[in-house]
Amino acid sequence: MFSRQLLRASLAPMARKSFAPSFTAGSRFFSFTAENQPRIRIGSVAPNFVAETTQGKIDFHEYIGDNWIVLFSHPADFTPVCTTELGAFAKLEPEFTKRGVKLIGLSTEGVESHNSWIKDIEDVATGGKPFGYPIIADANKEVAFKYDMLTEEDFKNINSGLVATVRSVFIIDPSKKVRLIMTYPASTGRNSAEVLRVIDGLQLSDAKGIATPIDWSVGQDVIIPPSVSDEDAKAKFGEFQTLKSYLRTTKSPL
Structure with a gap:
């Protein structure tokens, strides 16, 4: 493989013991069995x-x-x-x-x-x-x-x-x-930058109640969750764009 x-080369010759x-x-005490492994x-x-x-x-x-x-x-x-x-x-x-x-x-x-x-x-x-x-x-x-x-x-x-x-x-x-x-x-x-990007998305989502689209990065438009009504979305986010009834985007909140 x-x-x-x-x-390291030192790992290669190590003998395997029985499980x-x-x-x-x-x-x-640790029980290294599949049924005891945390899910x-x-x-x-x-x-x-x-x-x-x-x-x-x-x-x-x-x-x-x-x-x-x-x-x-x-x-x-x-x-x-x-x-x-x-x-x-x-x-x-x-x-x-x-x-x-x-x-x-x-x-x-x-x-x-x-x-x-x-x-x-x-x-x-x-x-x-x-x-x-x-x-x-x-x-x-x-x-x-x-x-x-x-x-x-x-x-x-x-x-x-x-x-x-x-x-x-x-x-x-x-x-x-x-x-x-x-x-x-x-x-x-x-990709270390991807890990940082995900942190930005998670923290913004937690703080502002939004979702982030594919390939999103800081400053780009975000998605308004379908659970938020148009009226509440306007009150919370101001202007937004409706692409489909379930897909609305708005400027990224600060």
Whole structure:
């Protein structure tokens, strides 16, 4: 598989153990079976967890606080596509911060490995600027399991050494609700600008009660939901254009 070729050479020779139904880490018990895996949908409360990161131990819900957050996973440390992605998000972090959004990455390796990898990211992807957001060390695969960040093959082998998480993206709001889920194969890099665009659309929709059309970007016309009457639409938005009885557009509210 092409995705396997992207992983570090050290992953390739790792022996696969037989699948076991459970995993014990310290005093915590995780049952890595499909029937015990959380069902995450848009609108679900994001599963909480406690984990070590490159910026210390966090309780995920406490870390979110009153912010929005983008949680995104990577197949492994020191992989080429991931290095470009983490660097791109790092460069865009000030734009996310302006919108009250935190960033946090994840890979199923340890903090020491992550910290070494960050040096490479700063060298080749951020122009030497410091890397600002934390990366979760998910060596026991708890978060990968809870957020279903694995391929079918790797889920079957979750108890055997390192496994490669897929490129998952979760946008989570301050109420800890999942607002967007995107999943990419390991071979395909994400579009960081698209994640930022979705944040803009979600926040505007929440604040103004509108919807955004395809390819929408900040400043472009928005859609008035069909549940709003023409009378209420005029009172709320002023002038609007009726393309169909169910499709009305108006200038983007400030």
